[in-house]
Amino acid sequence: MATENSSAPRTPRRVTEVGIASLGAIGRVLASCIGDIPGYHLAAVSARRTDRARDHLSSIGSDADVVDAGEIAERADLVIECAPAAVFREIAEPVIARGGTLVPLSAGALLANWDLVDQAAETGATIHVPSGAILGLDAIQGAAQGSVASVRMITRKPVRGLVGAPFLVEQGIDLSTVTEPVRIFSGTARQAIEGFPANLNVAVALSLAGVGPDRTEMEVWADPDLTRNTHVVEVDSDSARLELRIENIPSENPATGRLTALSVLALLRKLRAPLRIGT
Numbered sequence: 001m002a003t004e005n006s007s008a009p010r011t012p013r014r015v016t017e018v019g020i021a022s023l024g025a026i027g028r029v030l031a032s033c034i035g036d037i038p039g040y041h042l043a044a045v046s047a048r049r050t051d052r053a054r055d056h057l058s059s060i061g062s063d064a065d066v067v068d069a070g071e072i073a074e075r076a077d078l079v080i081e082c083a084p085a086a087v088f089r090e091i092a093e094p095v096i097a098r099g100g101t102l103v104p105l106s107a108g109a110l111l112a113n114w115d116l117v118d119q120a121a122e123t124g125a126t127i128h129v130p131s132g133a134i135l136g137l138d139a140i141q142g143a144a145q146g147s148v149a150s151v152r153m154i155t156r157k158p159v160r161g162l163v164g165a166p167f168l169v170e171q172g173i174d175l176s177t178v179t180e181p182v183r184i185f186s187g188t189a190r191q192a193i194e195g196f197p198a199n200l201n202v203a204v205a206l207s208l209a210g211v212g213p214d215r216t217e218m219e220v221w222a223d224p225d226l227t228r229n230t231h232v233v234e235v236d237s238d239s240a241r242l243e244l245r246i247e248n249i250p251s252e253n254p255a256t257g258r259l260t261a262l263s264v265l266a267l268l269r270k271l272r273a274p275l276r277i278g279t
Contacts, residue, residue: 013272015041019076021069021091023047023056025253026082026105029261032060037265039272044075046083046091073098080264085109085197092116099124103264105132107204108193111213130267133257134202134231136244137209138279143237144210151210153189153203156181156221156230161254167195178224185220192218198256202231210235229257 018034020027023045034042042062046069047053053066065075069087072079073094078101081091088109095102096116104110107129110117120127131137140151159175162168162184168175173184185195189203190213200220207216228247235242248257270276 013039015039016078016272017041017043017076018268019044019046019072019079021046021072021079021081021087022083023053024082025251026256026261026264027080028056029251030080030082030264031056031062031064033261033265034268035060035062037268037272040078040268044072046072070094073100077101078103078268081106082264085112089113089116096120096123096125096127101126101128103128103130103267105130105201105260105264106197107132107201107208108197111190111193111204128267128271129205129208130260130263132202132205132260132263133229133246133248134206134233135246136233136235136242137205139240139242139244140206140210140233140235141279143235143239143242146237146239148211148235148237150217150234150236151206151215152217152219152234153206154219154221154232154234155200155203156223156226157199158226158229158250158254159222159224161229161250162196162199162220162222165196165199170195175222178222181221181223181225183219183221185218187218189213189216189218192220196220206233 016039018040020030031042034040042064044065044067045053046067050066057064069091079095081104083091085106088106092102096119159178189207192200192203203218207213228249230247233244248259251258
């Protein structure tokens with residue numbers, strides 16, 4: 001039976017205070033756009049160059065504070081991590097301890113700090129790994145509810161987007177003389193993110209959606225003729241055979257595609273939307 005108040009409007013949800021760590025190529029895009037998404041307010045950011053961060057915030061009319069990375073959790077309900085993997089734990093651990101919401105773009109660093117996932121189950125924190133620069137994670141998550149025989153990802157990147165990767169340094173691989181496509185890595189997603197921590201977070205997101213980082217097969221190619229980061233994903237399962245291809249336009253950081261920041265904005269909208277599309 002309906003009650004007298006059954007048609008009364010619901011109390012509006014309070015505004016979600018957002019923190020961004022840090023204010024690099026992706027962070028600046030997010031900082032500029034969060035104010036356009038209803039229900040969110042940019043409360044705090046961290047950055048190596050605090051003076052440049054304050055200048056950027058001033059230019060976009062934001063009243064956010066610039067704080068140390070470890071302090072963002074005290075200011076924000078939801079923290080977007082888009083910093084170097086080396087400072088991941090400094091950013092993520094306080095968010096998890098306070099039961100907040102973490103949106104990590106360094107999915108590879110999450111693998112190396114998996115105890116935080118277990119801790120989140122105890123504190124009530126939530127970790128949302130966005131799709132980033134990859135596609136098809138919803139279909140792969142669905143296929144993983146059944147039996148998945150194999151997941152394989154082939155990544156091709158412009159040479160300049162790979163320069164300085166630890167794997168290349170350790171193996172003494174010099175890409176400056178490369179004149180045609182060359183395969184520089186073959187292994188698992190876990191091994192790939194260890195060797196290319198700034199390049200292959202998409203591989204870890206893929207592995208978490210599917211069969212895990214030790215069963216997800218990876219190839220990395222350096223291609224001097226490419227201008228876009230290209231990923232091909234092949235999935236063989238008992239429910240579907242998937243072949244997915246994406247060509248990402250790089251951001252000002254050649255290791256990261258423009259789609260990465262946009263996928264975070266889409267996630268924020270989805271978290272508060274009455275209608276949510278996709279798994």
